[in-house]
Amino acid sequence: MERCIMKILAAVFDVSTGKPHENAAKMINIMRENDADIYLFPAYCLTGASAGKLVNYQAFADQTNEALDSLLEYSENENKIFVTAVAGYENIIVKDGELIQKASTTISGKRVVVSQPGDDGNADIILLPTAMAGYPCIQNDIIEFCSEASNSKNCAIAVANAGFGESSADNVYKGFAGVFNKGIICSFKNQDDPDNAIACYDIDIPGGLIYSRPNRGLDRIPYFGKNEPERYLDELFKLQTQALYMRMRGSGIKKIVIGVSGGSDSTLALLCAEKTMQMLGLPLTNIIAVTMPCFGTSTRTKSNADMLMEKLGVTSMTVDIKNAVTAHLKDIGHDPEIQDVTYENAQARERTQVLFDIANMNNALVLGTGDMSEAALGFCTFGGDNLAHYNPNASIPKTLVLELIKHIAKTKDEAIAGVLTDITNTPISPELKAGQETEKIVGNYALHDFYIYFFAKMQKSYEEIKNLALAVFEDIDEDEIVACLDTFYDRFKKNRFKRSTVFEGANLIGFTLPYIAADIDFDLK
Structure with a gap:
C-alpha cells in the first residue's frame, strides 16, 4: 500500500494592512513558489488583523470579497488547499476553489481541523491561524505549548502568526510559523524582518527536535519569566524597533524629532530611532535630536x-529654554x-512645545x-x-529601560x-531642579517595576505583592x-488622569496598565 504523504507549509508575509488585493497576491505568490499539500496563513492576513473598524465599511468588505474570490479562483485552477481566517467568515479552509466554513475536512485520509485547541477532537492535523500580539520570546511559549499539545493529542499542529505589516x-x-508533530518540532521560523517566514515539513517523515525550557524561578526582574535575560532583551529591542518601523513606514514620514536629555529614557528612544532608520534605509541625519538645557x-x-548624538551621527540641536x-x-x-510644581511643569511643557514646532518645520x-514606570x-x-506622536518606550518599565541600554551597549x-x-x-532625574533625584522622591524603581508586574499583569493583592517582594528583595x-x-x-x-490621554505606543511586553476611570473612587489595598 502506498504511504500517504502530507506536506504542511505555514507562512507569514509582510502584510499590507488595509489592502486585500495586495495580500491575496502575496498569498498566491507563496503558494506558486513553494510546493505543499496544505498552506497555512495567519489569521486575517487578507485584510490585516489590525485593520480595525475598516472591516465595518461596505467598500472595504467588497474589496475583501473580491480578493477572496481571486484566491478561490487560484485554488480551483491550481488544486491548492489553504487555511486562514477572514473577517466575516472567521476560520476557513479553501479546497479546490470551495470555501469551507465548518473548518474541518479530510485531506489524503487525514482529518484536518482549523480551530483553537478544545474544538479539535480526533484530529490528525490541527491548523492554527493566529494574530496574537507579540511580546519578548512569545515564540518560546508557542513552541512549548504546541509541542506539548501535539504530543498529548498524538497529532500534528501547525501555527502561523501575524507579523510585519500590522x-x-x-x-x-x-511573526512566526511552525510545524509540530507528536511532541517534535519539525520546523519553526521567526519573522525578524519584513521578509517571508516559511516553515514547511512532511509530517509523515520522522525527524525534528524536542524542546525543553527550565523554569528560572522568581526573579527581581519578573518580566524575564522562563527566558534567558539576554535573549529576552534582544527580542524586546527588536519588537520596539519593529513598532517604530511600522509607524514610520505606514505614515510615510521620513524624519524624527526627539528630545535628548542624557538620561536613560531618551537614550533608549534614540537608539530605537537609530535602528529604525537603518531598517528603513534612511540617513541617520533624518533624526533631529534636540537638547534643551534649563535650570536643573x-x-x-x-x-x-x-557625545551620544555626535557618535551616532544624528542631526543635533541645542535650544536653551531658560529665557523662554x-x-x-x-x-x-x-x-x-518659588521652585514648585508650576516651576517644574513650565519647563517640561516648554520642551514639548519646542519639539512639536521643530517637527512642524x-x-x-x-x-x-517616557516609560511605563513613570506612567x-x-x-x-x-x-x-x-x-x-508616538512613544516606543510606553510599555517598557524603567528597570528594563536600563537593562536594554546595557544590552545594546x-x-x-x-x-x-x-x-x-x-x-x-x-x-535618574528629570533635572527640573538642581540635584534632583527621582528615586528620592518616589522610591526604588526596582521595587516599583516589581509591583507593576504583579499588580497589572498578575492582579495580585496588596498583601501578596508585599510578601513576594519581601521574599525576593x-x-x-x-x-x-x-x-x-x-x-x-x-x-x-x-494620577489616573494622566494615563487617560496618553499618546500611541505599542504594547511590547504582553500587558498594559489597567484603565480605571479618574472619577471612580476605589481602594485596592
Missing part, C-alpha cells in the same frame, strides 16, 4: 547627550524663586520617551512630556558603549518595601 498603534505582532540640567547629562521659561513664569505672575514625527506613578507632566563600539554605560550609572528593609508599595498604590490612583 499596525503598531496598540500592539506589535511577532547638569554638566554630566548634557555632556553625555552631546523665565519669560513665561513672569507672564503668569509666578516668582521663579521638518514634517517630522515627535518621538516620546504608573504619574511622574510626568500632563501636557508636557506625556505628549508625542555590548553591540556598540567602545566610545558609544562608554557613553551608554555612564548614562545607566547616572542617578532580601537586601532591602521591610519598612522601605512597604513604604514604596504604599507610594505605588497611592500614586497609581491619584
